[in-house]
Amino acid sequence: MSLIKWLDFPSLGDQRGSLVAVEMGQDKVVPFDIKRVYYIYHTEQGVSRGYHAHKNLKQVAICLAGQCRMLLDDGTTREEVWLECPTKGLLIEDLIWREIHDFSQDCILLVLASEHYDESDYIRSYEDFLKWVNR
């Protein structure tokens, strides 16, 4: 089964432009209650981010502007995808190693998270990650 799971957010566009609404409990697009929202922007050219997995955290990443390349790895399979569409969210489940590369200068990456920030939830060594997923 592919690690790449896209969620489609309906665009409520009209002649003025586009609008996407994400509302907890109202739509079934995001498969968890959103406890935290953060966004990544002004990433320096050539800089990559991530290089970790989470023990208990689901996230949806939506690229609001520009583009970036996300690598997902479950310990067995590695898949890469470009994020570049504000109506498409990439669902990232627990225990998935992620790296984010090739941020465009104008990239704004919005992330919806199922839990509050907790540094102890991070697995920041790939070796430890493989132990967590029993590889």
Ligand code: T46
């Ligand atoms: C992920 C990718 C896509 C906080 O204080 N609160 C927060 O909610 C977050 C996400 C970060 N921080 C602090 C922790 C660090 O001092 O912000 C700093 C940068 O965070 P980090 O190095 O973890 O950033 P990324 O881009 O490597 O990873 C982030 C998320 O942490 C991670 O969950 O999946 O974006």
